[in-house]
Structure formats: structure tokens, C-alpha cells
Amino acid sequence: MTEGTINKKVRVRFAPSPTGGLHLGGVRTVLFNYLFAKQQGGDFIVRIEDTDQTRFVEGAEDYIFDTLKWCGLTPDESPLHGGPFAPYRQSERKPMYKEFADKLVSEGKAYYAFDTAEELDAKRKEINNFQYSHATRGLMKNSLTLSEAEVAELLANNTPYVIRILLPDEEEVKFTDLIRGEVTFNTKEVDDKVLLKADGMPTYHLAVVVDDYKMQITHAFRGEEWLPSAPVHILLWKYLFGLENMPQWAHLPLILKPDGNGKLSKRDGDRLGFPTFSLDWIDPKTKEVTIGFRERGFLPEAFVNMLAALGWNDGSGQELFSLEELIAKFSIDRVHKGGAKFDYEKAKWYNQEWIKKLPVASYKEQVAGLLAKKGIVANDNLEQVLELVRERCVLLNDFVEQAGFFFKPSATPDIAAIQPKWDEKKNMFFIELIRAYELSTLWEASDLEIEFKELVAAHQLKPGELMLPFRIMLVGGKFGPGVFEIAAILGKEETLSRIKHVLSLF
């Protein structure tokens, strides 16, 4: 912690653009924001950055809040939750930004530019690696090259214009990044970014700075892709509000695609068959559905845990963390500098661990819902069943196969697995077994096993030959917990009925 933030309450913000589903990297950015804020006893603010009206997507904002809710990351202030710094949507704050852009112009820190898109394009073609900067701004149509009278006239005629920041020709801009340490840029390498667009909306550059100031943000986390534009934001802070009030920056490493190189994208998930979005996202225009981690069968605990581990660890070797533990143990110092390739296998492992770790009651309802979708109605045995099969489920959806047969016999028992070795002796055995079980008064797994094995011995058969057929009869396939435990839960009536049914198939 450095001067300026010592006595301030920690306030962080997550500032997404509502342009579509929330990507893994986005959720991780929220997470780190949240963890840091809560650990410091601070506030977590969500601000919607919807300054680009052309990219607005219906439903995207709701999606962001649905994701936060699912993950258990509750904002202290947001357009939804309200707060003392409302409004929290940049589109609703439009007049605020112009005031500061104008102030910069009047102080000579920014200028009007009247270049049309076509003129800009032409210049880019004409000059290699064109940048609107100290080297080229003299060639363009702006209030630096035009006379005062010309500018006044253009303005009077409502000629469209943008306001660009006037960067120093050559100046070192240094700042300390919480993750990377000291970072230096020279202004000669960066261009005069647009601050206010022709439609009167601010660009991200102006909006973040103004809003972070107005909302008293103390720490700003964002993806590493923002690093190159950091000098613009720092200069803006210096010109507008003073460096001493600037939040501390932390540029998070990127999440990379599992194969090859580069940022993980939605397309990589589609291509490789795993989700990259938190929840299902349906594009309102194309109706295209992108699967989310939730719908794939991930528990929010696992999703959050997996995300936190992508770029951070506590150094102890511990891998499983609840949200509460993450809040307690998170530290920026231990965030990695380098990007991490996303590994879906590891992500699934986290989920499997959380399925084993959490009380089954916490996901019982969801599993019941999943079963219902397949036309399976669970009964009172559900919790007991989940307890029994949980360790063989990686995703919640796996419960459909692993637990479903307890409530609905398999429509297609895998007879092929036992038919080749089926004979009259085995048939006789099961007929005897039905009789024996019908008479038994005890229905515990251990009793059933003893009876079964005694009968096997009496028939001079080997248990190994009969166990698989028995399993196929009860389960329908070669999987699941111990057969006698299954029979115990199924109960006498259902067990016998399943044996009889499969017997009738031969």
C-alpha cells in the first residue's frame, strides 16, 4: 500500500461491457476484485461500461448479474443493487464526461479533431504504421492545425468532432503495477487517444478515469490487454484529478487457449468441446446457444475454485478452497505474471472434488431436476443414492447415469455382455435366488450378499460368473456401486422384479 490509499476504504470495481456472455477471463477478473475487496473489508462495485451503443447486446447485462449470483459474488453497489454513486451505467452518466473533456481542451491538454473516418483511413494507407501522435497530428484536421476562427466555425456548423488527448511529445510515464512492479512507457510511442467520440459518448479511456475518480476506486484490476493504454489513463489522472488520488493498478495475466498460443476465446471452447462462458448464453440475434459451465454440470464452488487457481495459489500446495478461504488467503503478491493455458481436465477434477466434498443436500435439487428432464422421478432415497454414487461423478450431469437406474430400470439392459456365457445353470440359479430372496426377512446389503454366496456355493458355481449378470439385471450396465448395496436400496419388490424382467429376455 502506498501513500494516498492508506486511510481510504478499499473500493474496487468490475467494469464489464454488456456485449455478450461472460467469458472465463472476465469472471476471473471479477473474482480477484471481489476477493481483494472482501479481504480488505472494502466494497465491490459493478459498473456497466456501455459507452459503445453499437455493441449493445440485449440481455448481456442480466447475464452478468446472473453469473455473479451463481458464483456468490454479491456487489455492494451496482445498477441493480444501487448505491451512493449512482448511476452505475456509463450511458446514464454521459453529461459528466463531456465536462472533463472540455476542461482538458480549455487547458490545452486535449484538442478537437475533425478528421473523418475516410480521411483517417487515407492517412493510414499513406503512412506506414500511422499513429495519431506528435509526429502526425500536424498533418491532420484539428484545433492544433486550424485557426481559431476555423475551429469556431466548424463547431458552429455542428461539424462532427472528437476530442483527443494531447500527449507530451516525449515523456516517460512510470507507474507501479501491483502484479508486475514498475512499468515504464514513453509517450512518443503512444497515440493521441480519442477521449470523447462524435456522438458525445466518452471512450473507455476517459470513462474509466472519470468514474474511478467519482466512485472513489482505490484499486483497479483489469486484464493485461490494458497495459499498453495505461499511460494514457495515468496522464489523464495527472491532468484531471491528481496522481495521488489514482487507484493502484493491477494487470491480471491472460487465460490462454489449451493448444497453440493466444488468448482463450469462445471459439476455442466450441472447437475443443468445453465451455468458456459461465452460463448458457443465447445470442439474441442469431439464437445461437453457447454452453456455460453451469449447464455443463459444474458447481459454482468448483468454478470459482478453478478460476482462482488459474494464476494464483497460496504456496502451500492446497488446491481446494472455498470462497471464504479464498477471501482469507488471497494475495496479489502471489498472482502470476505469466498467462496460464486453460486445462479443461483440471477444471473437471475440481468439480469432482467439490461433488465429493459438499453435502449432497446442497446439490440434491439440481440433480433431481436433471433426472426429471430425462423423465426420471426420484424418491426419498435420493440423498442416500447420491451419497453412494457421488464419487463416480465428475459433472452433475453424470448423476443421471449413475443414479438414474435407482429410480427407473434401464430400458435397454446390456444383455449382450452376459448372453454369450448364459446357460441353463445360471438361469436356474437366478430362479432359486428369487425364491430365496422372497423368503428373506432381512434386506441389508450384507445379508443379501451372504445369501447370494451361499446359493452360489450350493449350485457349485463361481461367484464371479453370477455377479455380472446380477449387476446387469439391477443396473442395466457394467457400472455403479456394489450390487448388494444397490439391491438393498432398491428394496425387495423392485429387485425381484428386475431379476425376473431380465430373465424373461433370454
Next chain:
RNA sequence: GGAGCGUUGGUCAAGGGGUUAAGACAUCUCCCUUUCACGGAGGAAUCACGGGUUCGAUUCCCGUACGCUCUACCA
């Protein structure tokens, strides 16, 4: 092209002048289990390269290579 940032097994990574260079996922072998898992034991596999500094560099410094990000009136 330029700038910035990064680089420990296949992947996530611990470590940070002297270590047999943790652990996890994945993979392989074995044990347990008359199914499938879980669990247990073990194996294979790593400090990008080149120079320094040093008695000693994976660790510090400088280069190089490679990768990524940015280079929009998008965020």
C-alpha cells in the same frame, strides 16, 4: 514494423544463489475392487538459449530467441 509484458515437466505450478527442483492434472505400471469409480504405491517427464557476476547459478545482471498483448470515434 513498434512498444510493453512474459518464459520451471504435456498442463497448472512451488521454490528463488548450494535442494534428490515440492505438489496437482494428464499419462504409464502395480495394489485394492468378481463392474465402474474412489483410494493407495510407484514410474516417466522440467528450470528457453548465450554470456557474465560468484567458490557455486533454475534463482542475480545483460543480451538473444520465442510467445503474447496493444497499436479503433471496441472495450
